[in-house]
Amino acid sequence: MPDAPNDAIKAMIVERLFLDVNPSDIGDDDNLMETYEIDSVRLFEVVIGLEELYNITFEDDEFDARKFSSVSGIADVVKTKLNE
DSSP: OOHHHHHHHHHHHHHHHTOSSOGGGSOTTOOHHHHSOOOHHHHHHHHHHHHHHHTOOOOGGGOOGGGGSSHHHHHHHHHHHHTO
16 A cells, blocks of 8 residues: 555554554554553544545455554455455
């Protein structure tokens, strides 16, 4: 995935989680849970944002917090969903 989807994902994360950070300051491989204290409840909000942003749906069994721990991981999951 090119950088543009990563930028869209970062912007969505900042907006939905009301983070006090510039989206461009989030590194693609930063551990979101450690760096920005995103817990599983807030991560679920990110999943909802992805569903709205990319018009995709995630089933409960598709959710693995490790895959959603970085922007790069999230982008990989989105790419896989879009190619189904």
